[in-house]
Amino acid sequence: xxTFKALVVESGDPYTAHIRQARLDELPPGEVLVRVAYxxxxxxxxxxITGAGKVIRSFPMVPxxxxxxxxxxxxxxxxxxxxxxxxxxxxxxxxxxxxxxELARVRAEWLVPLPEGLTLKQAMGIGTAGFTAMLAVMAxxxxxxxxxxxxxxxxxxxxxxxxxxxxxxxxxxxxxxxTGRLQEEAYLKSxxxxxxxxxxxxxxxxxxxxxxxxxxxxxxxxxxxxxxxxPRMAYGGSVxxxxxxxxxxxxxxxxxxxxxxxxxxxxDSVMCPKEKRLLAWQRLARELPKPLxxxxxxxxSLEEVPALAQAILQGxxxxxxxxxxx
Numbered sequence: 650x651x652t653f654k655a656l657v658v659e660s661g662d663p664y665t666a667h668i669r670q671a672r673l674d675e676l677p678p679g680e681v682l683v684r685v686a687y688x689x690x691x692x693x694x695x696x697x698i699t700g701a702g703k704v705i706r707s708f709p710m711v712p713x714x715x716x717x718x719x720x721x722x723x724x725x726x727x728x729x730x731x732x733x734x735x736x737x738x739x740x741x742x743x744x745x746x747x748x749x750x751e752l753a754r755v756r757a758e759w760l761v762p763l764p765e766g767l768t769l770k771q772a773m774g775i776g777t778a779g780f781t782a783m784l785a786v787m788a789x790x791x792x793x794x795x796x797x798x799x800x801x802x803x804x805x806x807x808x809x810x811x812x813x814x815x816x817x818x819x820x821x822x823x824x825x826x827x828t829g830r831l832q833e834e835a836y837l838k839s840x841x842x843x844x845x846x847x848x849x850x851x852x853x854x855x856x857x858x859x860x861x862x863x864x865x866x867x868x869x870x871x872x873x874x875x876x877x878x879x880p881r882m883a884y885g886g887s888v889x890x891x892x893x894x895x896x897x898x899x900x901x902x903x904x905x906x907x908x909x910x911x912x913x914x915x916x917d918s919v920m921c922p923k924e925k926r927l928l929a930w931q932r933l934a935r936e937l938p939k940p941l942x943x944x945x946x947x948x949x950s951l952e953e954v955p956a957l958a959q960a961i962l963q964g965x966x967x968x969x970x971x972x973x974x975x
Contacts, residue, residue, distance in 0.1 A: 654974075655750030656698070656951055660708040664700040666955055671711070676754040677746050682722040683734060683755060687773035688713045688748035690949075690957055690970035691808060692894060697742060698958035706744045714741050715776040716748030717769040718975075725757035733763035735930065737777045738919040749954060751974050761926055764934035773971045774946040775933055778808030779816075781918040782867065783929045785809075785889035786816050788914045789865040792887040798864025799823045801881075803851065803874050805842065806833040808945075809891060811968045813867040815840045815941045825863070827851055827874070833967060840941055851877035852895070857902040861909070865889075872896025879905040879913070891916035894964075945969050 655671040658664075676682075696702030697712040705712070720732040728734065739759040741747040746754075763772060794800060800817050804810040805826035817824045818841020826842035827850075834845045852873040861883040868875045868888055872895035878888055879901050890913060905911040921929075945968035949957060960966050 653751040654951065655711050656713070656954060658697060658705060658708065658710045658712055666698045666712070666958070668951060671750065673752070676752065679754040680724040680757045681720055681728055681734075681755055681760060683716065683718045683736075683753045684721050684975065685716045685718040685748055685751055685753055686769045686973075686975040687717050688972045688974060689715045689773045689776040689778075690954060690961060690966070690972060691715065691777050692892070692961055694742060694749070695958040695961040698955060699962060701962055704743055710742070711746040711750045712742040713748030713750070713972075714738065714743070715773055716741070716753055717763065717772040718753070721752075723757070727757050728760065733769055734760045735763055735772050736760050737780050738921065740919070749951060749972060758923065761923075761930055764930050766934040770948070770971060771939065771942060774942050774969050775812065775937065776808070776969065777918055778969060779812040779933055779937065780926075780929055781891050781916060782809050782813040782816055783933050784918055784921065784925070785813060785867045785891055785916050786820070787929065787932075788889045788916060789867070789887050792912050792914065794822070794887065795864035795883065795885070796822065798883050798886070799825050799843075799862060801825045801827060801846070801863045801866040801878060802869075803827045803848070803866070803878065804869035804892060804894060805837055806830050806967050807869060807894075807964075808969045809869045810867070811837075811840060811945045812937070812942075813869070814842050815945070816937060817867070818842065819936055819938060822865075829964065830967075836944075836967065839944060848874060853877065855880050857904045858908065868892065870895035872898060873900075875899055876901045879911060882909060882911045884909045885911070887912040887914055889914045889916050891918070946971050948973055
């Protein structure tokens with residue numbers, strides 16, 4: 650295969666994202682050539698494809714922060730042709746050509762072997778979103794969530810939120826799902842949410858301390874929503890923060906931290922060390938119920954991605970979008 654289909658973003662006037670045949674010699678350096686079977690569409694991909702955010706660091710760029718596929722060629726002893734692999738993060742689709750193409754050439758240390766019990770499609774149904782959700786759950790567990798308290802998930806109808814709801818419910822927590830799309834109540838309850846909370850209740854101005862309610866929280870929104878979550882945390886509770894769709898600024902007080910001992914835990918999935926990556930993927934393969942995973946995803950073609958990139962930025966995409974490339 651001397652050429653391959655790719656979604657390529659070009660800077661210039663105008664900023665464009667178009668599908669074309671790319672050449673092998675356009676691929677960046679790397680020890681492993683992967684035939685991509687599936688990628689996915691994330692909020693960051695939406696920013697990259699539309700140009701709404703300064704995500705891409707060099708042009709031209711193939712976006713796509715996730716990929717799953719099969720090794721075609723390898724100069725690394727860790728991988729052989731035919732090995733199924735996953736890649737999320739590490740600047741893929743930002744500084745290094747990403748997963749929204751039929752081929753990818755990447756560094757061996759970025760790859761994770763496909764865990765037993767997952768298909769390539771299921772791995773992209775999880776993708777960065779599910780990986781981030783599992784990192785958030787692991788961080789909350791490391792800070793001993795009170796099992797008698799409710800656990801909150803904000804942005805619950807999105808990719809990270811949906812999978813966080815499913816993972817926490819599977820582990821027996823009483824999950825409150827916050828969303829601005831109350832029409833998704835049935836969907837969220839099918840994932841295991843006990844109660845649906847209107848996002849407006851969190852984003853409205855609040856007192857420095859509200860009634861103690863949540864023992865833990867996964868916040869995918871940031872901004873005013875995160876500012877509304879912190880005063881509602883129970884003593885010693887923890888918030889795993891992993892998103893900024895609602896804004897990057899955080900206006901709050903120190904009172905939840907100094908009067909209730911609340912922990913604010915930052916979750917980064919991009920540069921996460923490999924040992925933690927392997928553990929998170931192994932847990933995802935074991936703990937995320939496959940029927941629930943299937944309920945969160947839709948499968949689309951590469952040609953459908955540009956329109957969906959606009960929709961994901963407008964909060965109109967439910968769950969996970971898997972992009973089929975093979």
